[in-house]
Amino acid sequence: MHKLPYISPSQYKHLSRHVLLCLCVLTISSCNIVKRVKTGEHLITHNTILEDSVVVTNERINNIIAQKTNSGMRKFLGFPLKLHIYNLARPNIDSILEAQILSDSTKVKRRIALLSEKQFDKFLKSRRDFNAWLKRTGEAPVLYDEDKTIKTAKNLRKYYYTKGWFNNDVTFEVNKDSNKLAQVVYKVNKKQPYMLDSLRPVISSPAIDSMYPKFIARTLLKKGEQFDEQNYESERSRINTYLRNAGFYYFGQDYIRFEMDTINTNHKVHTDLIIGNRIIRGDDSTVTRPFKVYKIKEVNLYTDDNFNNRFSAITDSTTYKDINLYSKDELKFRPKALTDAVFINKGEIYSDLARSRTARYLNDLQMFRYPNIDFVENEEDSTLTANIFLEPKKKYALSFDSDINQSNIQSIGFSFSSGLKIRNVFRGAETLEITGIAAIGASKSRSSTSTSFFDINEFGGNIRLTIPRLFSPFNTEKIIPKYMSPSTAINLSATSQQNIGLDKQSISGIFSYNWFPSNTVTNTLELFNINFVKNLNTDNYFGVYSNSFARLNAIARGIGYIDTEGTLSDSSLSNPYAPADTFISEVLSENTSLTSSDDDYVLVNNIQERKERLTENNLIFSTSFDYTKDKRKNIFDNDFSVFKWRVELAGNLMSNISNIAGLSKNSDGNYEIFGVAFSQYIKTEIDYIKYVDLGRKNVFAFRSYAGIAIPYGNSNSIPFAESFFAGGPNDNRAWTAYNLGPGSSKSTNEFNEANFKLHLSAEQRFSLFGAFQGAVFVDAGNIWNVLDNVTEDAATLSNLSSLKDIAIGSGMGIRYDFDFFVLRFDVGFKTHDPAQDVGNRWFRDYNFRNAVYNIGINYPF
Numbered sequence: 001m002h003k004l005p006y007i008s009p010s011q012y013k014h015l016s017r018h019v020l021l022c023l024c025v026l027t028i029s030s031c032n033i034v035k036r037v038k039t040g041e042h043l044i045t046h047n048t049i050l051e052d053s054v055v056v057t058n059e060r061i062n063n064i065i066a067q068k069t070n071s072g073m074r075k076f077l078g079f080p081l082k083l084h085i086y087n088l089a090r091p092n093i094d095s096i097l098e099a100q101i102l103s104d105s106t107k108v109k110r111r112i113a114l115l116s117e118k119q120f121d122k123f124l125k126s127r128r129d130f131n132a133w134l135k136r137t138g139e140a141p142v143l144y145d146e147d148k149t150i151k152t153a154k155n156l157r158k159y160y161y162t163k164g165w166f167n168n169d170v171t172f173e174v175n176k177d178s179n180k181l182a183q184v185v186y187k188v189n190k191k192q193p194y195m196l197d198s199l200r201p202v203i204s205s206p207a208i209d210s211m212y213p214k215f216i217a218r219t220l221l222k223k224g225e226q227f228d229e230q231n232y233e234s235e236r237s238r239i240n241t242y243l244r245n246a247g248f249y250y251f252g253q254d255y256i257r258f259e260m261d262t263i264n265t266n267h268k269v270h271t272d273l274i275i276g277n278r279i280i281r282g283d284d285s286t287v288t289r290p291f292k293v294y295k296i297k298e299v300n301l302y303t304d305d306n307f308n309n310r311f312s313a314i315t316d317s318t319t320y321k322d323i324n325l326y327s328k329d330e331l332k333f334r335p336k337a338l339t340d341a342v343f344i345n346k347g348e349i350y351s352d353l354a355r356s357r358t359a360r361y362l363n364d365l366q367m368f369r370y371p372n373i374d375f376v377e378n379e380e381d382s383t384l385t386a387n388i389f390l391e392p393k394k395k396y397a398l399s400f401d402s403d404i405n406q407s408n409i410q411s412i413g414f415s416f417s418s419g420l421k422i423r424n425v426f427r428g429a430e431t432l433e434i435t436g437i438a439a440i441g442a443s444k445s446r447s448s449t450s451t452s453f454f455d456i457n458e459f460g461g462n463i464r465l466t467i468p469r470l471f472s473p474f475n476t477e478k479i480i481p482k483y484m485s486p487s488t489a490i491n492l493s494a495t496s497q498q499n500i501g502l503d504k505q506s507i508s509g510i511f512s513y514n515w516f517p518s519n520t521v522t523n524t525l526e527l528f529n530i531n532f533v534k535n536l537n538t539d540n541y542f543g544v545y546s547n548s549f550a551r552l553n554a555i556a557r558g559i560g561y562i563d564t565e566g567t568l569s570d571s572s573l574s575n576p577y578a579p580a581d582t583f584i585s586e587v588l589s590e591n592t593s594l595t596s597s598d599d600d601y602v603l604v605n606n607i608q609e610r611k612e613r614l615t616e617n618n619l620i621f622s623t624s625f626d627y628t629k630d631k632r633k634n635i636f637d638n639d640f641s642v643f644k645w646r647v648e649l650a651g652n653l654m655s656n657i658s659n660i661a662g663l664s665k666n667s668d669g670n671y672e673i674f675g676v677a678f679s680q681y682i683k684t685e686i687d688y689i690k691y692v693d694l695g696r697k698n699v700f701a702f703r704s705y706a707g708i709a710i711p712y713g714n715s716n717s718i719p720f721a722e723s724f725f726a727g728g729p730n731d732n733r734a735w736t737a738y739n740l741g742p743g744s745s746k747s748t749n750e751f752n753e754a755n756f757k758l759h760l761s762a763e764q765r766f767s768l769f770g771a772f773q774g775a776v777f778v779d780a781g782n783i784w785n786v787l788d789n790v791t792e793d794a795a796t797l798s799n800l801s802s803l804k805d806i807a808i809g810s811g812m813g814i815r816y817d818f819d820f821f822v823l824r825f826d827v828g829f830k831t832h833d834p835a836q837d838v839g840n841r842w843f844r845d846y847n848f849r850n851a852v853y854n855i856g857i858n859y860p861f
Contacts, residue, residue, distance in 0.1 A: 033070075033080060034141070034180040035087045042144045042182035044069050049156070049186045056188075059695045064155045065186075067148040070139055071696065071767065082769050086138025093131040097124060137769045144174065144182045156188060164193040164227035166262065194227045197268040204277040205290040208243065208251075215242040216273075227269050232258050239275075247293035247349030249375065249384060250278055255291075294350045297383035299323045301338060303331060305372075305389040322346040332392070333367075337429040340469060340482055341365060344386045350375070357483045358388070364485045365429045365468050368392055397421040413441030413456065431466040437495075460495030470513055486515040502544060502615060503536035524626040531620040532676070533721065538615040542580050545614075545750055548607050552580055555600045559593050561586075584608050606792055610749070613789075618719040619678040622650035632691075639693035644686070650722075651680025655713050670714045679719050683709035689861050697767035703861040705759040708786070716789040717755075724757035724783050726807070729854035730861070731759060732779040733828030734809025736852055741783040742795035744805040744834040754783035754790075756797055758806065761861060768814070775813040777826070782807050782834065808832035811851070815859075826854040 037043050047065050049056040056062065072080040090096055101107055101124075112120045153170045160168040169189040176182045199221055203209040220235045240253040255278075261270040280287040301323055309328050316327040320335035323342055341361040343354040355373055362371040372389040399419040404412070419435035441456035470476045471488040480486050491510040497503055508531040514524050542549035556562045561583060586592050587604045594601040625647055632640040655678075658671040670677040685707040692700040709718045728737030741747070742754040759781035768774045782805055784797035796802070813826035829846050836844050 032087060033083055036091065036141055037143065037180045039180075042176050042180050043141050044144050044184060045073055045181050046183045047186070048183070049188065051188045052190055053187075059693075061156075061159065063695060064152065064159055066152045066155065067142060067145055067184075068696070070142050080139070082137070082139035083141060084138070085134055085769060086140055089131050089134035089138065093128055097127060139769075144176070144184070146174075149174065149184055153186060156186060160188060160190060162229035164195075165190040166194050166227075167191045192267055194262060194267050194269050196221055196223055196225050196227060196271070197265070198223070198270045200270070200272050202272050202274045204275065205292075207290065207292055208248070208275055211243070211246060215239055215246075221271060241352070243291075244352040247295065247351070248291050249294040249350045249377075251291055292382060294377070294382060294384045296344060296346055296348055296350060296386055297378055297381070298385045299342065299344050299346055299388070300385065301325045301342065301388045301390070303327045303333060303338065303390050304329055304392055306391045332424060332427065333429060334427045337427070337468070338390075341429075342388065343483060344373075344388075350384055361482070361485055362388075362390065364487075366393070366431060367423055367429050393423060395423050397423075413439060415439035415458075425465075429468050433464045433466075434462070435464075436461045456498070458495060458497045460493065462491065462493040464492075465490045470515075480513075480515050484515040484517055486513065488513055498536070502538055502540055504533055505536060506531065506533045508532070520629050520631050522626075522628045522630070526622070526624045526626075529620070529622045529624060531618070531622075531721075533618040533719075535615055535617060541611055541615055545611075547749055548610070549580055551603065552583060552607065555587075555594075555604060556583055558600065561592060584611075602792070606790075609789060613717050614720055617676045618721070619673055619676040620650050620719060620722070621654050621678060622648050623653075624648035638691050638699045640691050642687075642689040644688075646683075646685045648683040650683070651678050651714055654678045655680055678714055679711070679722075680713040680715045681709050681711045681718055681722070683707070683718075683722060697773075699765045701761075701763045701765060701859070701861065703759070703761040705757070705781075707757045709755045710787050711755070718788065720751075720753060723753040723755055725751070725753045726757065726759070726781060726783045729824075729826065729856040732781055732807055732809045733777070733811055733826050733854050733860070734779065734830045734852055735807065735828070740807055741834075742790075743782065743784045743797070743802060745792060745794040746835050747795070752783070754785045754795065755788055756786045757781065757783045758803075763860075765815075765859075771817045773815045773817060773822075775815065775826070777811055777813065778831075779809045779828070780806055804838075805834035806832070807834050809852075813854075822858050824854075824856040824859065826856070826860075828852045828854065 034043050044067060047062070047067070047069060049061060049065075051061075070080040070083040072082065101111070108120075111123075115123065149172055153172050156170045157168055160170075168191055171187045173185045173187070174182055175185070199216075199219070201209070201212050201216070203212060215238075218238070220231045220238065225231075236253055236256045236258075239256055240251065243251045255276050257274040257276075259272040259274060261272075262268070277288045278291050280289060299322065303325060304327050312328045314326045314328060316329070316331045318325050318331065318335055321339050322345065323335075323339045325331060325335055325338065341358065341364075343357040343361070344351075345354070348354075359371055359373060362368060368390040370391065374387045374389070376385045376387065377383075378385060397420070399421070401417045403415045415437060416439070417435060417437040419433060422432040422434075424430065425432040437458070437460045439456075439458040467488040467490075468485075469482070469488065470480060470486045471490075476486070489510065489512045491512075492508070494505075494507045496505045509528070510526055510530075511528040512524060512526040514522070516522055542552075553562075557564050584604055584607070587594050587601060588608065590596070594604070596602075627643075627645045629643045630640075632642065654673060655671065658673075663671055666672055666677065668677070672678075685705070687705045688703070690702045692702075694700060707724055709722055709724070711717055725738045726732055726740035727735035731737070732740055738749075738751040738753070741752050759779070761777065761779045763775055763777040765773060765775045784802060784805075785792075785795050786797045790796060794805075808831040809828045810831045811826055811828040813824060815822050815824045827848070829851050831843060831846060833841050833844055
């Protein structure tokens with residue numbers, strides 16, 4: 001039996017007041033919804049469709065209703081917000097202004113004397129404009145219209161007819177009351193459905209008729225299944241696609257017809273599949289010819305076609321793999337780089353699939369503008385010549401960007417970046433991108449007034465080479481064929497930061513493959529990913545992590561190591577380095593009054609373990625694989641799913657080499673490369689997002705995420721950059737970033753991280769008015785340490801019982817849609833806080849004073 005969360009009497013009373021107040025407001029407001037409904041008219045409050053006496057909840061069927069109710073009429077306790085906004089507007093604003101102000105000359109003179117005539121005119125205009133804004137933003141009451149109700153009944157009959165209930169019957173009832181409200185009930189009697197029976201081909205062209213057994217084998221019109229008009233449309237599309245890929249260049253979907261017989265068939269449907277001959281229309285005549293298969297006679301590739309040189313002669317040409325390449329200037333591409341992007345082959349039959357793959361691959365090269373593929377018929381031998389026209393983009397492209405930012409370590413910062421893109425750099429359609437970044441900023445905690453204002457700086461550079469094929473000594477065509485648009489990316493980067501935390505320098509290199517098995521799936525294999533991070537100013541650790549230093553001070557005072565008014569150092573907080581380290585060493589050597597069984601000793605040990613992990617240099621040599629399946633069709637699609645999976649292995653190659661080479665280990669028992677112990681771990685992440693379109697701009701969005709990184713071999717912990725954190729505007733919004741967890745620990749660290757994470761989010765999004773949207777959400781999750789060197793019980797996941805420490809946040813948000821991005825404001829409340837004592841975790845700080853306010857761009861998932 002599950003225990004209900006404990007709510008104290010004061011919390012219950014406080015919550016009850018809020019609920020009662022909301023109910024009163026909604027009740028009073030609901031009485032006013034017919035404010036603008038005239039006598040004899042009725043506001044529609046609900047539409048119901050009964051299918052054989054059962055209420056229909058299917059959104060597709062309910063969308064058939066021609067006359068919808070006002071937005072929100074059946075949602076959020078029946079509060080139609082847009083209707084109420086509209087009702088606030090005065091239908092006769094000009095008459096009101098005339099009666100209240102303009103008709104009284106004394107009042108007009110007095111106001112003009114007070115405001116001036118110009119300001120008085122602006123006042124009147126503002127009243128009219130605000131009234132117009134209320135009407136425009138709100139929603140006029142939806143009044144019952146019998147014509148629209150009759151139209152809905154007809155549309156319902158048509159819909160159920162298309163689904164096989166040919167003899168269906170639809171009636172409706174309208175229930176009106178004395179409060180000017182109306183409800184409409186549509187009653188559908190489906191009756192007996194019609195089932196598919198025989199399918200008979202009537203095909204005029206012998207070439208198509210000979211292929212009938214092949215393309216009908218996967219027909220969607222199955223005998224014994226209920227009639228569905230959509231299956232007939234899908235079957236037409238399927239047959240058309242098959243024949244267009246089988247060489248019938250002039251074939252089109254309009255040549256396919258279905259004729260159905262249902263007379264005296266005992267509710268059976270007999271279907272004739274009719275495919276006619278090709279119709280050739282001339283200026284004043286029409287000729288009918290059988291369809292025939294076309295083969296490709298030639299493939300011509302024009303590499304520098306544009307409007308300016310359209311009349312210029314060809315000066316350079318070559319033939320490679322039966323493809324003719326032509327150029328009006330010197331040919332700038334190696335032939336193989338372009339022919340690899342062409343799937344139209346000489347001697348093969350025409351195929352729409354080959355044409356679309358060629359167009360997509362040429363676009364993916366990012367070398368050309370709008371590739372154009374044209375086919376010309378050779379009447380003498382019934383073949384086609386494929387002409388591919390390419391217009392190259394400029395070889396060089398320069399970009400520049402700047403930004404102003406603020407963070408928890410700097411009061412203001414300026415960053416500048418510049419990039420150079422070079423296309424076709426090695427004549428193989430490769431792209432070379434060179435970017436540089438420079439940033440300066442002012443820190444929030446400068447220790448000296450003489451320090452330069454811009455005491456934070458960061459410089460870096462990046463070089464990226466993209467090769468439009470798999471760069472490999474092996475033939476990978478059979479494993480990853482070229483229609484999957486494979487590419488290789490080689491990326492080198494280096495950055496240097498000073499006075500940012502511990503200061504660091506980092507160098508990284510990535511060699512990766514990318515390919516697309518289908519329109520929805522993306523695969524990325526990072527064959528080599530090398531990352532070296534060197535911390536330059538580790539002595540500043542307690543200057544950055546001041547909370548840890550404060551706890552050490554408190555312990556030192558508590559045991560009399562220093563006096564109650566002093567600190568571990570006579571210097572300021574920004575320079576407490578050696579004394580703090582000395583104190584840690586003294587405690588762990590048991591040269592103070594603390595022993596290993598004391599809680600304060602354990603806390604000091606945990607601080608030291610964390611300090612060692614966050615200040616050590618990192619060398620990561622990893623291989624990873626990413627799989628993404630994104631079913632979203634376009635940016636307007638609100639009914640889709642996204643699945644992501646990533647697995648990463650680090651340090652195995654280095655460990656095997658070190659073992660084979662017989663390298664010696666350091667004092668911690670780890671191998672080192674260039675004086676740095678390389679990291680060894682396995683890391684995997686699973687991310688699933690689901691959107692459900694509820695209609696009328698209402699969307700339910702759900703996200704689940706799990707990630708774990710397990711150190712082994714040469715490591716007993718995970719590098720900070722590879723660990724997980726919780727909280728923030730895109731995570732659990734009731735906590736700020738890095739402020740949640742690990743587990744139930746009452747950590748006050750500036751950055752809380754761990755090597756295992758669970759996260760769940762559910763969000764209901766709905767339209768408010770205009771471009772404004774609302775949301776209510778629940779976020780749940782936490783981070784824990786598992787199978788590493790962290791020993792604190794509260795921070796580790798020991799068994800399934802540790803899942804009681806999942807943090808739950810709930811809240812609401814408002815968003816403004818700018819079309820190209822969404823500005824988001826969310827308020828998160830701590831609903832279940834695992835940092836509190838058991839039994840006192842639910843709704844402990846559930847109020848606006850302890851809420852977390854998040855501002856973000858676009859949706860959190």
